Ligand SMILES: [K+]
């Protein structure tokens with residue numbers, strides 16, 4: 001029986017840390033120097049924007065490029081970077097900069113924050129995370145800067161290039177293009193589409209997988225986790241792109257007017273962005289119901305654990321599919337890539353999926369009450385987009401009522417921390433079973 | 446290695462049996478004596494109606510009362526009774542009538558059909574099922590006949606009374622009221638509402654629970670399965686009724702014009718009907734989005750295993766909730782009513798829920814392609830209603846395209862047999878694991 005007075009456990013610490021960062025960001029966005037009209041944002045809109053940036057979501061109540069000054073945009077970019085790296089990783093970065101010694105307790109916190117599998121080498125991993133991030137964002141920024149310099153002054157092109165590289169690597173979905181149009185004017189531009197698809201996909205794998213890929217040169221092997229994330233990402237991205245291509249092929253408001261190359265690039269981009277990123281090159285509100293439902297599923301699934309993605313995560317889906325496949329075939333062991341999946345992993349996957357589904361349904365239901373008069377799919381889409389920290393919208397976000405905005409703020413927050421962290425942070429001290437009940441029979445299905 | 450030539454296993458036998466009954470019913474409904482216009486139904490509409498009746502769903506492409514002769518209506522009623530009892534139970538009934546000896550192989554089939562927990566006493570249970578059904582349907586039929594005799598000739602009142610008693614005890618959702626209005630004219634009638642609520646609820650518990658309740662007089666104890674079904678049914682029915690009351694209180698098209706009693710009866714009836722029955726006293730298409738989403742959830746959940754209900758079943762929900770609750774509290778054993786839930790039960794529940802969700806999403810997606818031009822929630826509602834063999838509709842059913850009709854026929858069929866039976870019937874011979882892989886680590890959530 002240990003006493004735990006005023007001793008924040010890791011999940012609680014993460015929740016409060018994120019909340020603090022968001023609040024500071026929101027206050028900065030209410031200042032007159034943050035907006036071009038010199039009035040600053042209202043607090044509710046500032047809170048929404050800061051939450052959306054810190055939770056790397058990308059849902060916007062005001063258009064980023066049209067509304068904010070460069071100062072306001074840099075606040076948003078800073079929040080995106082803090083949120084993307086995770087504020088714990090960011091805090092370590094500050095520690096390292098200041099030359100501080102990192103205690104065992106800090107290491108335990110870090111372990112939770114980066115979702116690392118063992119505590120060994122956590123600090124080395126965090127250092128690598130920072131190097132990876134810098135290298136990838138600089139590379140992406142240079143490519144985009146060059147591309148943008150063909151159509152705007154060099155200074156602005158560099159700013160735009162790096163803003164969009166950072167925003168997309170962190171899967172934040174913010175853009176500076178104005179008029180809520182996102183990247184729709186680049187739908188048929190291979191340089192922009194493929195560069196940003198690359199940035200999004202790398203960011204959505206998660207740092208552990210990136211680290212694993214980096215070490216592959218020497219170790220010549222990938223962890224089970226990395227294999228699952230990479231394989232599932234490939235399957236989902238290609239599969240969803242093919243279906244979006246088929247669903248939208250004849251849609252005069254989306255793919256129909258484009259060349260074959262444009263159709264392929266448009267399908268690919270929407271497939272890649274849907275699992276977490278939030279930028280779009282096709283007008284989301286004009287997609288067919290079938291494509292929208294597919295995107296809703298992708299948004300709910302999300303990317304890799306320990307990535308900037310929200311949702312239930314791609315590994316959760318993989319484990320659930322493996323369980324179903326095992327059950328249908330009447331096998332005992334749940335197996336992925338020749339490794340048995342532990343029972344506790346299966347139960348965790350089930351829990352994450354059920355809590356995720358519950359959050360999405362409740363948020364959709366409340367939205368339909370606080371913001372009457374829209375189509376049902378707009379509520380569902382908005383709720384899943386917020387939970388998956390995706391940032392795609394059928395156009396509901398700017399029209400949200402104050403209550404609707406607060407609801408979406410809470411949903412983005414829950415989505416970024418993940419259903420399990422939220423649940424663990426809420427519940428009281430956990431106790432192990434003190435005794436066991438006998439087994440009972442129950443009929444299923 | 447046993448040879449299994451031409452040897453149908455129970456799931457395959459059930460699938461083929463149901464299909465045979467449906468086909469015979471469909472052919473009867475195409476005959477000129479089945480419809481009042483003397484032309485018979487088109488084959489696709491007859492197939493739809495026969496499937497809806499046999500799968501005790503209640504979705505209708507033509508209004509039952511307006512379209513069919515008494516012969517047509519009796520064909521439908523017969524299909525409802527065969528489908529409700531399950532054709533295996535029905536076949537046993539025929540065996541018993543003919544004085545045939547029931548072989549061990551037949552008993553194994555029966556075990557599968559009634560979802561009984563052990564093979565012992567299966568025949569006795571089936572006898573009881575028949576007696577329960579007869580007693581409850583006759584009681585309900587008498588009460589409804591008396592009620593209807595106040596507003597129609599006695600002969601017609603008896604016919605209406607028994608038709609609606611049988612239809613509702615079997616949770617079939619078919620009615621004779623005409624104009625697709627279902628029971629909306631009885632929304633404020635306590636006799637009709639409470640009698641039918643009682644019939645629906647008893648039918649939705651499943652015969653095992655009814656048998657358990659019957660034996661309770663002597664045994665003074667209920668099985669774990671019965672406790673879970675009864676408790677969850679109570680919680681869901683009352684909880685959902687309260688929320689429907691709140692959501693619809695101010696809706697001028699539904700509860701608002703009614704007295705307080707009418708509001709309570711209307712909320713209760715829609716709550717009871719949603720988990721599987723399919724009759725309605727409020728116009729479903731006019732409900733608020735929040736109430737519709739709640740009803741969609743109830744339809745997906747369904748009633749007790751081995752009942753006339755579809756959906757993932759109420760025990761599946763209970764097990765999933767118990768797993769989540771256990772995980773959040775950091776406990777090891779998943780416990781319901783002081784009994785540990787076995788791992789295989791948990792994996793089965795997970796499988797049923799995932800397959801159910803998958804079916805619903807795919808059907809919704811295909812419907813939105815085959816039947817363009819409707820609101821998204823109408824597709825979702827129709828898909829879940831068919832999967833849950835509920836029979837409520839926002840009005841899409843009569844407007845379905847031929848492809849949409851075939852899709853809903855298949856969905857009702859899958860919903861009635863249950864996701865697991867379908868999956869087991871599809872897959873090849875099952876093999877146990879011949880060896881085990883080592884355990885691997887993977888990150889979730
Ligand atoms: K995002």
Ligand SMILES: [K+]
Pocket residue numbers: 501502503616617618721722723834835836
């Ligand atoms: K029904």
